[in-house]
Amino acid sequence: MHNTHVIDPVTRIEGHAKITLQLEDDGTVSDARFHVTEFRGFEELCGGRPFQEMPALTARTCGICPVSHLLASAKAGDAIMSVAIPPAAVLQRRLANLGQIIQSHALSFFHLSAPDLLLGMDADPSERNVFGLMASEPEVVRRGIRLRQFGQEVIEKVSGRKIHGQEIVPGGVAEPLTDDEVIEIGYKTGEAKQTTLDVLAHFESLLVTRFGGEVKNFGNFPSLFLGHVGPGGRWEHYDGALRVVDSQGAIIADDVEAARYKELLAEAGNTDSYLKSPYWRAAVGANGSPWDGIYRVGPLARLNVATHFGTMLADAALQRYRGRTGEIATSSFHYHYARLLEVLASIERIEQMLGDPELTSEFVRAEAGVNRRRGVGASEAPRGTLFHDYEVDGDGLITGVNMVIATGHNNLAMNKTIREIADAYIDGPDVPEGTLNRLEAGIRAYDPCLSCSTHALGQMPFQVQVVRPDGELLTELRRD
């Protein structure tokens, strides 16, 4: 007879999900599944809208990472218009994305995961939350909130608002950046950088003293890694080309245009989750399983595909990181570590950009109509590679939308991670609270944004099972 444990809801993540564990009588794990239980459906509701509305419309997918959708959507619009946007608009968009990476990573680290990381996985659940953290580490929380505020303010300068700005548009951006706005950002980079350096040093010490087991067991498996890289393999977040590496560091694909993503990736539906499971098409044979094509995106993957950051402090930190993880980091626990490095690199990149006179140029927008029926836009969202793929009619009205969301790319990896944690920490039918929290923490490591990720209507696989009380399957109906 199966013994089922359900963690519902999974807490301190963005969106709604649950985890189910199936245990045998002897307590061994027979299955562990991550289910996304909410549905958004943006791919359907965008139909018939003018493509110029799409950035602001799709940004409503999420309150945490709206900039990522603004950028991918605006780039898809650029492609439909077939324009090269002005250099100042590129700089502004890059600036917004760096602000987005900072604020989202700060949210993930300080607000969502720091209770586990700083108070311990087995801490009293009534204190293992952001309020408990405020009581025991008030200065860390205060600095984390200030760091996130910095990222939000950078976003506000470019997109008009901290959340759901509407000034990143097809063809560029709506308004030039002023000198005062640039100066305001510049005033605040020092504090943000110092906060990041201090937290990074603290986290590096905890990796040695506290989290050896988690590093070993939190999604530590071979997979492919996907992300954008810039010239010379430099860490990239807005432009560049796609690169895929394997766990040994071998480059599987390189210099791939984002518009070709469908040639490389396929999506499998799930009967028990609204979240689809993308996989690397070439790794799966005709009758193979999507699991053969498992890959990861996000901070961990971006650091695995890139050779360097191109900024001094972040590159020094990257050397220490690789000293601990090896050339390719395979443990998903290192997502936290990679996140801190990306924050540091983002702040340094912002500092570099603020000195560029082009940033405040008055020329920020290219105007054009429909010059192509399909446009694909991609960017590196905080959680990983994001694709917006639009088709329009001759009048510019949307006839088809496909959004491949960073969290979706990681779906197979998240499922594999909780199975790995369950196998490592569950020993017998009684599952202690600290182990349940580790399962949640395994998901948190990916910082999934589930509200962003469930959009395809009418393609959902369907499964009905009739099961006896003792767990025996009597009949099953499926629609794949």
Place this chain on the structure above:
Amino acid sequence: MARPKRPNVPVVIDGHEVMAYPDDTVLSVAKRNGIRIPHLCALDGVSVYGGCRLCVVDVAERHKLMPACGTAVAEDMEVHTQSRTLQEHRKLILEMILAEGNHVCAVCVSNGACELQDLAVELGVDHVRPDYQFPRRTVDASHPKYTFDPNRCVLCTRCVRTCSEVEGAHVWDVAGRANGSYLIADLGQPWGEAPSCTWCGKCVAVCPTGALAWKGKAVGEMRHDPNLVAFLTSARDEGEWLDRETM
């Protein structure tokens, strides 16, 4: 009959005596005297329609509420523009307008510069009591310069009257009946195929919502110019060029 040089008809609005011209409406004299009466379909420079009913006022010795835009002034007329009953009527009318279409400010080209949105704020419409109708309406982006989104159309007919009375083309009109009414270009063809359209853009300028907009505008970028019509008619008919910024 020519207008007298000075207003000479005494009217009492909300307890204040103001002087009106004989051809004034309650709305026009109130507006000239800085008394705010919420309105939507009314537009200076074109004929009165009186369809939205948002400008209803209470006129002494009349047994029903009257639309201020279509009620001529009379000597010693006593008008009340603000009462709990009037506010409630206006609020419900606005809620019905919002429920009838698909008005999603967050993703509208006119977000932040929309008369319907401003009225909702002014009247305190923070929720809508009638059931939303969620009509299925198709955007017409066939015109090379402009876009018509019927989801955002409130059937105020400003565009119909402006196109007919000011431009003289009469591209726009209303087809259907009651809540099945809808705006059409020429004989119901796509706007881009309507041969009578002169591409002048006056209809777009006077639209109070994001229904008519310049093509290519992203969310929140549309700025209408509803004073354009009064400016043009005043210049044409009176030889007087008004300041559009301060009208």
